[in-house]
Every structure is written in C-alpha cells, then in structure tokens.
Amino acid sequence: MSQTTDKLFSPFTFNGLTVPNRVVMAPMTRNFSPGEVPGADVAAYYRRRAEGGTGLIITEGTTVAHRVATMAETIPAFHGDAALEGWKRVAAEVHEGGGKIMPQLWHVGTMRDQKSSHNPEEPSAGPSGLKVPGKKVAEPMTKEDIQDTIDAFRRAAGAAREIGFDGIELHGAHGYLIDQFFWEGTNVRDDEYGGSDAVARTRFGVDIINAVRSEVGDDFPLILRFSQWKQQDFDHKIATTPDALAAFLKPLSDAGVDVFHCSTRRFWEPEFEGSDLNLAGWTKKLMGKPAITVGSIGLSGEFIAAFGGEGSEPTSIDKLLDRLAKDEFDMVAVGRALLVDPDWANKIREGRASELKAFTQEAMTELV
Numbered sequence: 001m002s003q004t005t006d007k008l009f010s011p012f013t014f015n016g017l018t019v020p021n022r023v024v025m026a027p028m029t030r031n032f033s034p035g036e037v038p039g040a041d042v043a044a045y046y047r048r049r050a051e052g053g054t055g056l057i058i059t060e061g062t063t064v065a066h067r068v069a070t071m072a073e074t075i076p077a078f079h080g081d082a083a084l085e086g087w088k089r090v091a092a093e094v095h096e097g098g099g100k101i102m103p104q105l106w107h108v109g110t111m112r113d114q115k116s117s118h119n120p121e122e123p124s125a126g127p128s129g130l131k132v133p134g135k136k137v138a139e140p141m142t143k144e145d146i147q148d149t150i151d152a153f154r155r156a157a158g159a160a161r162e163i164g165f166d167g168i169e170l171h172g173a174h175g176y177l178i179d180q181f182f183w184e185g186t187n188v189r190d191d192e193y194g195g196s197d198a199v200a201r202t203r204f205g206v207d208i209i210n211a212v213r214s215e216v217g218d219d220f221p222l223i224l225r226f227s228q229w230k231q232q233d234f235d236h237k238i239a240t241t242p243d244a245l246a247a248f249l250k251p252l253s254d255a256g257v258d259v260f261h262c263s264t265r266r267f268w269e270p271e272f273e274g275s276d277l278n279l280a281g282w283t284k285k286l287m288g289k290p291a292i293t294v295g296s297i298g299l300s301g302e303f304i305a306a307f308g309g310e311g312s313e314p315t316s317i318d319k320l321l322d323r324l325a326k327d328e329f330d331m332v333a334v335g336r337a338l339l340v341d342p343d344w345a346n347k348i349r350e351g352r353a354s355e356l357k358a359f360t361q362e363a364m365t366e367l368v
C-alpha cells in the first residue's frame with residue numbers, strides 16, 4: 001500500500017530548531033553571485049522555495065575566508081561585508097516565506113584549478129596536496145594553514161548566527177577539503193591529522209566542529225554533510241563495513257554534530273550487504289542521531305548523468321515515503337527537482353503529480 005505524505009509534511013525538531021516539514025533543499029552551486037556576492041535575485045530564488053513549501057533550505061556551497069577556499073568568483077562567499085549583507089537578506093526572505101535556512105560552509109581544497117581561480121599565484125590547499133590519489137598539485141598544508149582554515153570555518157559559523165541563519169551545514173563531502181582529510185587516498189600525512197588511521201583523518205573535521213561550537217555555543221544547529229563517493233572516484237567507500245562507518249562517524253558525532261546529511265546519488269541503494277538500509281539509515285542506527293537522505297528523489301535519473309546532459313522525468317516517491325514511515329531517516333533532501341521547480345513540495349503535498357516538472361540541463365542556466 002502506498003503511503004500518505006503526512007509524515008513528510010510533519011514538523012521535525014533537532015537542537016531546539018523545529019522545521020515545518022521534512023523536505024530539505026539540497027545544497028546546489030548555482031554560480032549566480034558575481035563578485036562572490038549573493039544579490040536580490042538569489043534571495044528571491046531561495047524565498048520561492050520556502051513559499052513553495054520546502055521546510056529547510058541548505059544554501060549552495062558558500063566559501064569561508066581562506067585565500068584559496070573558492071574556485072569561481074560567481075560562487076558566493078560567506079565573509080566580507082557585501083556578501084554577508086546579501087546573505088542576511090537571503091535569510092530574512094526565506095523566513096518571510098515560512099522556511100528555515102542554513103548556509104553550506106565550503107572550502108574546495110585541491111579541487112580548485114589554480115590557474116583559472118582568483119589568487120592564481122597561490123597553490124591550492126589539501127592535506128597532502130593531492131587532487132586525486134597519486135596526483136600532487138601543491139605542498140601539504142602546514143599546521144599553521146590548517147589552523148587558519150579551522151578559524152575561517154569558526155568565523156563563518158559565527159557570522160551565520162549573527163545575520164539570522166538557523167544553523168550551519170559543513171560541506172564534508174564529495175572530495176572537497178574536509179573530505180580530502182577524511183579520504184585515505186588524498187590524506188597521506190604522518191602527523192595527528194592523517195595517516196592510515198581513519199580516526200586521525202577525522203581530526204580536521206573534529207577540530208572545525210569544536211571551533212564552531214566554541215563560537216556559536218551548543219544550541220546552534222550543526223549539520224555535517226559527508227559522502228562515501230568522491231568526484232574523483234564515484235565508487236569509493238571510506239567505510240566498507242558498519243563497524244568502520246561507526247568508527248569514522250563517532251568522533252564527529254561526539255564533537256557536536258546534530259544531524260548527519262548522508263550524500264548518496266540514489267537513495268534506495270543499500271549501503272552494505274545483508275541489509276536494505278541506505279547510508280542515512282545506517283548512520284542514524286549507528287549514531288542514534290537524526291539523518292537526512294538524498295539522491296534522485298522524485299526523478300528518474302541521477303545527478304552526475306544530468307551534468308552530462310541527461311534529462312530526468314518525475315517519478316513516484318512512494319518507496320521514499322515507505323522508508324520515512326519506518327523511520328529509516330528523518331528528513332529528505334531534494335536537489336534537481338527543486339532546482340527546476342520552486343513549488344515541488346506543495347505539489348507533492350497536494351497530490352498534483354501531473355504538474356511536476358522534468359529536469360533538463362537548461363534548468364541550470366537560470367534561477368527559476
């Protein structure tokens with residue numbers, strides 16, 4: 001029997017924040033912030049999603065104040081008066097639209113192309129200077145540089161609280177800086193930040209969480225986004241067993257993560273053999289903390305293929321609702337379906353399936 005959408009549209013509370021429903025807008029880089037400043041058009045774009053029934057918006061990745069954190073001047077920064085003024089307006093408009101909002105704090109690490117990014121004279125930053133395993137593009141970060149970067153995340157979190165956001169998400173996924181520390185392929189340091197020990201590789205993330213907590217206190221919601229897959233290696237798993245996943249997540253959880261945002265490309269895929277649970281399901285079970293699932297929700301194809309030009313048609317979300325009803329996870333993040341249609345959530349709630357939109361690559365060229 002197919003589920004109703006009642007649970008999806010029921011409120012959920014974590015660390016003192018009540019989101020009106022379980023629909024989360026997944027973070028999506030849009031490159032519409034010239035000079036790194038989000039303008040009125042970006043604020044209106046996010047506001048439309050709140051008005052369209054999305055409970056929690058995670059913004060596109062927005063970069064911390066470190067000299068090589070970004071890779072394009074159209075990616076919004078989360079520092080400097082002009083950018084923060086722009087973000088303040090974004091948060092206010094989303095609140096007026098009835099939603100909650102958190103910035104996704106980001107450092108791109110060695111995924112930055114040094115020559116085409118600003119500060120081209122500066123080498124990119126990575127735990128071991130590796131872009132992919134074995135391919136060195138810079139010297140390993142010094143401890144001083146690591147501290148500066150941690151501090152940049154701390155200040156960004158403080159700014160988020162000050163200008164009215166409801167919490168923050170740390171981008172610890174997809175092979176960017178924080179994930180480059182997590183991944184044994186890009187972290188071959190032999191100090192306390194790395195090496196063959198998975199727990200040592202969490203230390204950079206743990207230090208960031210501790211620094212953020214020292215700045216914003218314990219009562220400001222903190223989401224950590226992580227993924228097994230890397231842009232540099234789609235099939236990689238940093239944890240190949242539930243025990244390994246628990247060992248990896250525990251230090252991060254203990255440091256003060258409120259919610260884990262478990263990035264997968266197809267939410268229905270079992271994470272480990274012998275169980276149907278997906279990555280969010282395992283994370284919730286192992287850590288006892290809320291989890292967000294993501295990946296091809298409401299669409300026929302997945303997002304990496306979409307970058308290659310493949311379109312996706314709307315599909316049923318009944319299987320997702322079944323799993324939500326079983327409490328496998330607590331919230332569901334929707335990417336491309338919300339990129340193309342600000343009213344996706346309301347349409348789902350009101351059963352307006354025939355009005356759902358397909359995703360095409362052209363959708364990425366404008367802020368609908």
Ligand SMILES: Cc1cc2nc3c(=O)[nH]c(=O)nc-3n(C[C@H](O)[C@H](O)[C@H](O)COP(=O)(O)O)c2cc1C
Nearest residue numbers: 026027028029060061294295296297303334335336
């Ligand atoms: C245009 C685009 C930009 C994205 N940018 C980000 C990003 O800045 N940070 C991030 O963590 N994920 C990013 N993602 C991944 C999405 O958050 C999401 O995990 C992915 O699209 C899968 O969800 P979907 O199948 O519902 O689209 C991006 C995806 C798309 C399509």
